Amino acid sequence: MSLTETDVSDDFRDLAGRVAGSVVTPADPGWDTVRQAWNLAHDQHPDLVVVPAGPDDVAAALDFARETGRTLVPQGTGHLAAPLGDLAGCLLLNTSALRGVEVDADARVVRAGAGAVWGDVTSALAPHSLAALAGSSPDVGISGYLLGGGYSWLAREHGLGCTSVIALDVVTADGVQRHVTAEQEPELFWALRGGGGTTAVVTAITLRVLPLATIYAGMLLFPIERAGEVVRAYERWTRDITEAATTCVRLLRVPPLPDVPEPLRGRAFVGVNGAIDLPEEEAVALLADLRVLGPELDTFAPMPAAALGAINMDPPMPVPAAGDGMIIDDLPEDAIAALLAVAGPEAQTPLLAVDLRNLGGAAGRPAPGGGAVDHLPGRFLVYAVGIVPDPALAPAVAGAVEAVRGALAPWAAERDYANFRETVVPASRLWAPDVLERLRAVKAAYDPQGVIRTAHQLA
Ligand SMILES: Cc1cc2nc3c(=O)[nH]c(=O)nc-3n(C[C@H](O)[C@H](O)[C@H](O)COP(=O)(O)OP(=O)(O)OC[C@H]3O[C@@H](n4cnc5c(N)ncnc54)[C@H](O)[C@@H]3O)c2cc1C
Incomplete structure (x- = not known):
């Protein structure tokens, strides 16, 4: 069902009278803000947006969607907006006010x-x-x-x-x-x-x-020219590593933005980051095999658990991005070579980051009483992402993301992790x-x- 003047004047007004939160239509001020997803590369044009103040408003929105033949799309932030498309004909339920x-x-x-x-x-x-x-x-x-x-x-x-x-x-x-x-x-x-x-x-x-008050966590950064050596060492390091360590190896191209600290700005790195939930001396001993490689920057130290949100240097604000992921069962020499060919030091790529997060341990075992997904297969969770500063660059960035997935395809696990798939995928890839x-x-x-x-x- 598409938007008509009658909808705006009657149905939408009627819904607005039934909710304590807000009902925002394309005719209202604030429309562009309320319909905007975190991923700014995706322009969402639903028929209307409901911002519920509580569950009663959610029920009213669902009743309205059902009665008017619309689909209702719940969205908290819009980090996973990409597979949703433009939301034409939908009611977008923006849950951002339900934050207690x-x-x-x-x-x-x-x-x-x-x-x-x-x-x-x-x-x-x-x-x-x-x-x-x-x-x-x-x-x-x-x-x-x-x-x-x-x-x-x-x-x-x-x-x-x-x-x-x-x-x-x-x-x-x-x-x-x-x-x-x-x-x-x-x-x-x-x-x-x-x-x-x-x-x-x-x-x-x-x-x-x-x-958990504190945890040993941080990152090691090396110039990207050392990617082969560091990725190989990381692969060996994680083979039988304790479950107390959850870490990631990444190829990182830091944009030349003014708010990025000077030593990182505009440079490319290979890094290892993550957390080791062990007493400090045991964590230090574990990390020694990587520290011996001589990182240029080393921030691993005991830190408040709440600071874990900083160690991946994820953008703290909405950005236009194209990303996608996969799970790989292993990272043998051929896979490392294939990865470096598309994202290593010699590659001309617009990607901001290619992360390989270590799986296994409790993340790789069915959890007692678990739900539809209670563990993930495979050894590494891969996520490749690039910033799309201009819509004209979207195909190039998406192509570079796909190049990573293509390079690692021979080692792909049977299934993917839904939250790292940012394209429309067959359900059989996820479940x-x-x-x-x-x-x-x-x-x-x-x-x-x-x-x-x-x-x-x-x-
Ligand atoms: C920068 C960045 C960092 C990330 N880091 C991690 C990470 O460390 N680990 C990890 O596992 N994943 C990570 N992700 C992936 C992330 O988990 C997914 O993008 C996730 O779906 C985001 O949830 P959201 O509620 O913020 O996004 P949204 O896009 O708002 O929602 C995601 C999906 O959930 C649905 N949904 C949202 N709210 C509701 C609701 N109230 N009821 C029913 N359905 C709802 C939406 O319809 C949508 O399909 C990251 C993604 C980005 C972009």
């Missing part, structure tokens, strides 16, 4: 609104010396991250973020508010932990958190056949009309 965080320090539990970002949660936990299985970037939303899996700097020790979810407050497509746990709505509880948000709109998430069948059954039971749409679809 309540910590129960004694129970080691946090409950956060669906629009909260990791920075909100980690800063609320820090005074209690608690930490969550949070993403590398403080402005990634908790919802998309946890609904899709969640790889943190503690993943190899404690598993995927979604395995720490103990309850979700949701509104299903019929407008009914439900508290979802292992006991109440167990199929929905299973589906929402790794199956994405297509089966229900989440309004709040309750998580188990860990006692095993039995998991997909069960997810489809949950979708059919709770959203038979297909009112809710999220980035990765089950079809």
Whole structure:
């Protein structure tokens, strides 16, 4: 259904009268701000945007979408906006106002609104010396991250973020508010932990958190000319490494921006970053095999757990970007050569970063009582990304991202990690056949009309 003057004057006004939050149409001031995704390379043009103040507003928006034949797309930040397209004919539910965080320090539990970002949660936990299985970037939303899996700097020790979810407050497509746990709505509880948000709109998430005040973490940077040597050493280092270490090797081309510190600005590096949850002397001993290579910059040190959000140097604000990922089962010599050919020192590439995050450990084992995704296959989680400063450059950046995926294709795992796939992919790339069948059954039971749409679809 497309936007008409009648919609604006009657239906939308009627909906606006039913919600405590806001209903924003293309005719309203603030339209361009409220429809904007974190990834500025994607221009979203829904029919209207609802910014709910609470679950009742979410229910009203779902009722309106159902009654007017629109799809409703929930979005917290828009980090994963790319596969959604332009949202023509959709109702965009912008959850950014649902941001409250309540910590129960004694129970080691946090409950956060669906629009909260990791920075909100980690800063609320820090005074209690608690930490969550949070993403590398403080402005990634908790919802998309946890609904899709969640790889943190503690993943190899404690598993995927979604395995720490103990309850979700949701509104299903019929407008009914439900508290979802292992006991109440167990199929929905299973589906929402790794199956994405297509089966229900989440309004709040309750998580188990860990006692963790400080952790040994940081990064080592070497000039990119040393990429071959460092990637090979890293591959050897991670072969039998303790689960207490969750780290990444990356090829990084730092843009020449004024707010980037001078030693890094405009230069290219190979780096190793991450966290080692061991007493300092044991972490130092573990890192010695890489430190012996003589990094140009070494920031590894004990740091507050809340500072983990800084070590990947993810952009702290919305950016126009093209990225995509894959999982590889191994990184033999041929794979390293193939990677370096497209992103190493000699490569002419517009990519900002190619990250290979170490999998395995608890992130590679099925979690007891886990959901649709409770572990990931493979040895490294790959993510390649470039900034798209001008839409005309989008094909070149997307081509460079695809070149990385193509180079590593011979070592591709059977499945990918949904949160690192930023293109439209067949559902069979993300979920095993039995998991997909069960997810489809949950979708059919709770959203038979297909009112809710999220980035990765089950079809
Ligand atoms: C800079 C950057 C750093 C990242 N770092 C990490 C990392 O360290 N580890 C990791 O695992 N991933 C990481 N990611 C990937 C990230 O987990 C995904 O992009 C994730 O989907 C973002 O969630 P969001 O809520 O911020 O994004 P959104 O784009 O708002 O949402 C993502 C998806 O979830 C759906 N959704 C959002 N809110 C709801 C809701 N309330 N109910 C139902 N469905 C909902 C959306 O429809 C969409 O399909 C990173 C991505 C970027 C761009």
